[in-house]
Amino acid sequence: MVAVVELFQWLHALGLVVGDVSQANVLWAVRPGPAPYLLDCDGVRLVGRPPVLEQADTPDWHDPLAAPGAVTVDSDRYKVALVVGRVLSQDAYVAPGKPLRPLPGVLDDRREIAVTALWEQAAGPRGGRPHLGQWRTALAGRDTIKLIAAEPEPKPAVDRTKFDGPRSRGRISLRD
Numbered sequence: 001m002v003a004v005v006e007l008f009q010w011l012h013a014l015g016l017v018v019g020d021v022s023q024a025n026v027l028w029a030v031r032p033g034p035a036p037y038l039l040d041c042d043g044v045r046l047v048g049r050p051p052v053l054e055q056a057d058t059p060d061w062h063d064p065l066a067a068p069g070a071v072t073v074d075s076d077r078y079k080v081a082l083v084v085g086r087v088l089s090q091d092a093y094v095a096p097g098k099p100l101r102p103l104p105g106v107l108d109d110r111r112e113i114a115v116t117a118l119w120e121q122a123a124g125p126r127g128g129r130p131h132l133g134q135w136r137t138a139l140a141g142r143d144t145i146k147l148i149a150a151e152p153e154p155k156p157a158v159d160r161t162k163f164d165g166p167r168s169r170g171r172i173s174l175r176d
Contacts, residue, residue: 001087002139004036008080009132011044012073019043019051019071021079022058023092047073060093065126077129081122084115084135096123114138 004026011018020043027037038044042053055069061082062068063075078096085094088102100119102112115138118130 001084002136003034004083005080005132005135005139007036007038008076009136012076012132015046016044017047017071017073017076018079019045019076020056020058021076021083022061023086024058026083043071045071060095064095072126074126074129077132078122080132080135081119081130084139085119088115096120108141111138111141 008018018038018041020040025038025040027039029035029037043051043055045051051071055071057068061079063070063078065078066072066075081096085096085100086092088106089100090103091101094100096119100116102115107115115135118134118138121128121130
């Protein structure tokens with residue numbers, strides 16, 4: 001699963017969008033190591049450019065907030081959420097906005113909490129969907145470190161007698 005997210009992250013870093021993402025367009029290999037391969041790549045293109053052919057949308061794999069045929073980084077992020085949710089739950093119709101129920105034992109508690117939070121965020125408005133790096137972190141088996149903001153040092157006490165009240169200031173001679 002992490003390999004699919006990393007593949008999309010790499011393509012986005014190159015300025016490319018995929019568009020037609022579905023169960024039929026991702027080939028999974030487990031040997032010699034886990035690897036995903038994208039099939040039917042005629043929709044892959046530079047961000048903002050038209051496709052080579054009219055964009056296809058596999059039924060039940062369309063971003064509900066995007067116009068039919070529209071492909072953006074945001075719509076790719078939505079479709080990556082679909083891949084993650086559908087693989088983890090083995091439910092071909094689950095989509096952000098519906099409860100995600102990963103198969104038991106697939107994710108540890110930390111990852112399940114992180115993935116569920118991102119799943120809920122993926123149902124949100126365009127532009128607010130999780131970045132692929134967030135998915136990679138949530139799915140990876142590494143622990144996270146919660147950072148706590150440092151507390152500022154207390155201000156030193158100020159001796160107000162040095163600044164306030166009448167006192168002899170003396171004269172400054174400007175002719176010397």
